[in-house]
Amino acid sequence: MTTDTLTLEEFTSRLSSLISSEPSLRNVWVTAETSDVRRAMHCYLELIQKNPATGEPIARVRATIWRSALARIESDFMATTGSRLGSGMKVRVLVSVNYHPSYGLSLNITDIDPVYTMGDLVRLRLEILAKLQKEGVIELNRSLEWTEIPLRIAVISATGAAGYGDFIHQLYTNPRHLRFSTKLFPAVMQGQQAPGSIIAALESIAAEEDDWDGVVIIRGGGATSDLAAFENYDLAANIAQFPLPVIIGIGHERDVTVLDYVANMRVKTPTAAAEWLISRGTEALDHLEALATEIHHSASAMISASREQLAYISARLPYLPQAAIDNTRKRLDRDMLALSETTRKRLHPEVSRLDMLAERLASSTASIIERRRHRLDSIGELIKVLSPAATLKRGYTITRISGHAVTSVSQLKTGMTIETILPDGTVNSNIL
Numbered sequence: 001m002t003t004d005t006l007t008l009e010e011f012t013s014r015l016s017s018l019i020s021s022e023p024s025l026r027n028v029w030v031t032a033e034t035s036d037v038r039r040a041m042h043c044y045l046e047l048i049q050k051n052p053a054t055g056e057p058i059a060r061v062r063a064t065i066w067r068s069a070l071a072r073i074e075s076d077f078m079a080t081t082g083s084r085l086g087s088g089m090k091v092r093v094l095v096s097v098n099y100h101p102s103y104g105l106s107l108n109i110t111d112i113d114p115v116y117t118m119g120d121l122v123r124l125r126l127e128i129l130a131k132l133q134k135e136g137v138i139e140l141n142r143s144l145e146w147t148e149i150p151l152r153i154a155v156i157s158a159t160g161a162a163g164y165g166d167f168i169h170q171l172y173t174n175p176r177h178l179r180f181s182t183k184l185f186p187a188v189m190q191g192q193q194a195p196g197s198i199i200a201a202l203e204s205i206a207a208e209e210d211d212w213d214g215v216v217i218i219r220g221g222g223a224t225s226d227l228a229a230f231e232n233y234d235l236a237a238n239i240a241q242f243p244l245p246v247i248i249g250i251g252h253e254r255d256v257t258v259l260d261y262v263a264n265m266r267v268k269t270p271t272a273a274a275e276w277l278i279s280r281g282t283e284a285l286d287h288l289e290a291l292a293t294e295i296h297h298s299a300s301a302m303i304s305a306s307r308e309q310l311a312y313i314s315a316r317l318p319y320l321p322q323a324a325i326d327n328t329r330k331r332l333d334r335d336m337l338a339l340s341e342t343t344r345k346r347l348h349p350e351v352s353r354l355d356m357l358a359e360r361l362a363s364s365t366a367s368i369i370e371r372r373r374h375r376l377d378s379i380g381e382l383i384k385v386l387s388p389a390a391t392l393k394r395g396y397t398i399t400r401i402s403g404h405a406v407t408s409v410s411q412l413k414t415g416m417t418i419e420t421i422l423p424d425g426t427v428n429s430n431i432l
Contacts, residue, residue, distance in 0.1 A: 080114035092116035150213035163220020170274035218270035
């Protein structure tokens with residue numbers, strides 16, 4: 001059995017005809033993820049689908065947005081999403097299949113549904129915020145208190161960026177002449193490198209934490225589409241947990257990123273960031289000026305009152321010494337009269353009591369002396385009655401040996417000489 005043999009060109013031409021004639025491959029809405037987005041005259045990219053479990057691509061096809069449709073599609077996309085079409089975005093695209101014998105299979109994109117992409121960006125932002133909320137860090141930076149007058153500001157911005165220049169000019173030409181101290185920590189502020197670059201700048205600032213009152217992250221002048229780089233978990237987590245309060249000024253009033261939900265403050269432009277810092281200093285100066293005015297008024301009132309009092313005293317000063325002497329003399333007279341009366345009232349009862357005590361003392365003393373005299377007389381009579389002389393007169397004698405009275409017969413020995421005392425004399429005797 002023989003079969004026809006085709007050249008490759010014939011085969012690819014037949015394949016191209018089949019694809020181009022198949023209605024189901026024309027103007028079909030397809031969901032995918034963008035990759036390798038490049039722009040020249042036209043926009044070239046790849047559409048891929050990833051395995052949800054592994055993240056590995058399971059389908060891939062080249063796609064093109066021709067110049068004739070590119071301006072319209074990108075304008076609509078940016079107006080809705082606030083971002084320019086880039087890699088890594090979830091999209092819903094209207095495509096038709098093309099097959100070229102030399103370039104192979106590709107898709108021609110004729111429209112993009114920006115609402116679908118917007119929903120994916122919002123979903124990503126909500127997922128990041130939910131994760132930070134679960135980790136308990138989403139409110140940390142927002143709860144930090146600024147110093148009363150934040151004058152030392154660390155700035156994260158692209159070197160030479162117009163927004164940074166506007167910020168510095170506004171800050172250093174403030175009408176109240178507040179003296180700010182700033183330092184630029186340069187970082188990439190757009191594209192895929194932006195999150196890592198800003199995190200590195202934050203780490204440099206953290207190493208000098210004591211030198212700064214706060215951090216300002218600003219970006220001005222760039223395309224709104226570049227804001228997609230800031231929808232990043234790692235960057236949001238770093239700002240949420242940063243030890244100094246952070247101001248975000250990377251977009252315009254209608255542009256919002258996940259960083260605006262975790263930073264201490266969000267402003268719409270770099271200039272607005274400078275104006276807020278100036279307003280803090282201005283408020284402090286106004287408060288100090290109000291206090292100074294209040295102190296001045298209080299001091300003036302006190303000085304005025306003191307002057308009036310001084311004038312009054314000066315007018316009375318010539319008469320004050322004599323008046324003081326007269327008043328003192330009158331007071332002394334009153335005090336002397338009061339003292340005399342008080343003394344008289346207090347001494348009279350005491351004098352009466354002393355008189356009574358004197359009378360009672362004299363009477364008591366005489367009585368005591370009389371009683372003592374009678375007692376002495378009685379003792380004298382008793383002594384007379386009990387004296388040795390009275391005893392001898394009653395017929396008794398006293399016997400002594402060597403001057404000592406004999407009180408017992410056992411004291412007497414043969415040959416001793418004893419002395420016998422009688423009322424009318426003394427007799428010496430020998431014991432045989």
